[in-house]
Amino acid sequence: MQQAFLEQDAYQYGYCRPGQILSAIACVPEGHANTADDIRKYRSGNLCRCAAYPKIVAAVQQAKPLMESR
């Protein structure tokens, strides 16, 4: 997930990074990463003042297949 966040450039200054990463990791095995809307809804409590939300969703979508294959 961390690699996906880096590759998707899912941060600006990164203040939200710890919470975003932990929530993103939990999102996949808990079954809330099937669609972009699922990801946005599950993670709606994680605020990013820089509004990097589209890239964060893209990072979760990128990491999901790899996480599920392990």
Ligand code: FES
């Ligand atoms: S990257 Fe700045 S608060 Fe999320």
